[in-house]
Amino acid sequence: xxxxxxxxxxxxxxxxxCGSSSATRGESVSSPGVAPPPPExxxxxxxxxxxxxxxxxxxxxxxxxxxxxxxxxxxxxxxAPCRKIDAHVFALLGKRDDLALRKLxxxxxxxxxxxxxxxxxxxxxxxxxxxxxxxxVGRIVGFDLAALDRAIAEGGAR
Numbered sequence: 809x810x811x812x813x814x815x816x817x818x819x820x821x822x823x824x825x826c827g828s829s830s831a832t833r834g835e836s837v838s839s840p841g842v843a844p845p846p847p848e849x850x851x852x853x854x855x856x857x858x859x860x861x862x863x864x865x866x867x868x869x870x871x872x873x874x875x876x877x878x879x880x881x882x883x884x885x886x887x888a889p890c891r892k893i894d895a896h897v898f899a900l901l902g903k904r905d906d907l908a909l910r911k912l913x914x915x916x917x918x919x920x921x922x923x924x925x926x927x928x929x930x931x932x933x934x935x936x937x938x939x940x941x942x943x944x945v946g947r948i949v950g951f952d953l954a955a956l957d958r959a960i961a962e963g964g965a966r
Contacts, residue, residue: 847895850902859912862919872938873908877945877963879956880910882926882934889951890933896953906940906964939963 849855854876859865872878879897883890901907914922914932926934929949937945937959945963948955 846891847898850898853898853901854908855901855911856909857911857913859921862913862915862921864920864924865912866924868910868925868936868938869942871910872942874942875940876906876908877940877960878908878910878938879960880912880936880938882912882914882921882929882932882936884914884932887932892951893933893935893953893956896956900960907960935959937963939966941966 854873856871858871865871868880871880881890881893881897883893897907897909901909912921912925914926916922917926931950933948933951935948935956937948937956939945940963943966945966946955946959948959
């Protein structure tokens with residue numbers, strides 16, 4: 809009975825996190841079934857999952873695609889705002905061939921990927937955008953589609 813109560817409390821905690829516009833560091837990262845299913849990746853889109861279980865990725869630069877705007881998406885499976893980012897970026901991938909998406913599943917704030925890249929990040933989604941020239945354009949913390957669109961436009965102009 810205690811396990812059921814603990815599981816229910818964790819699920820409710822995750823629901824509260826995913827109902828907001830962003831998911832913050834202190835919130836549960838293991839609540840199953842609270843985010844909508846991921847959208848379909850457009851056929852031919854340049855999408856790679858470079859961290860699926862929170863494993864460390866020492867260098868993002870090694871995954872930048874020269875000649876394309878590269879978006880690194882730090883997300884969690886349970887994070888509803890992260891799924892909204894997916895829907896937005898996947899729609900862009902269906903229209904643009906100069907865009908690459910690199911997905912990094914945080915899994916938990918204690919995961920190696922979070923320890924390296926999210927030390928001062930307080931919420932998900934977290935995106936890092938590199939321009940076509942391979943140089944850093946910007947970092948977006950939280951759900952901010954306008955900021956993401958501006959960074960992608962700037963990266964595409966380089």
